[in-house]
Amino acid sequence: MSYGPSPQHFRSLVPQIDKIFKGAKPADIPVELPKKFELVINLNTAKLLGITIPKPILLRADQVIR
Numbered sequence: 593m594s595y596g597p598s599p600q601h602f603r604s605l606v607p608q609i610d611k612i613f614k615g616a617k618p619a620d621i622p623v624e625l626p627k628k629f630e631l632v633i634n635l636n637t638a639k640l641l642g643i644t645i646p647k648p649i650l651l652r653a654d655q656v657i658r
Contacts, residue, residue, distance in 0.1 A: 593631070594630075594631070594632045595629060597628070598626070598628045598629065598630045608621050632657065635658050
């Protein structure tokens with residue numbers, strides 16, 4: 593199970609990194625917080641570990657790996 597920022601958040605960091613490479617001071621660049629978080633559940637791993645994931649959690653997941 594993983595809960596964290598969506599991959600789109602990391603793509604939005606590219607312009608900030610570009611500014612740093614071009615000489616901007618990191619302290620002068622505003623911090624961008626993630627706008628969306630994703631819950632991903634790997635049922636294969638859960639099964640191998642003997643863990644049963646409750647159905648309400650599976651329904652809330654953004655992605656379920658079977």
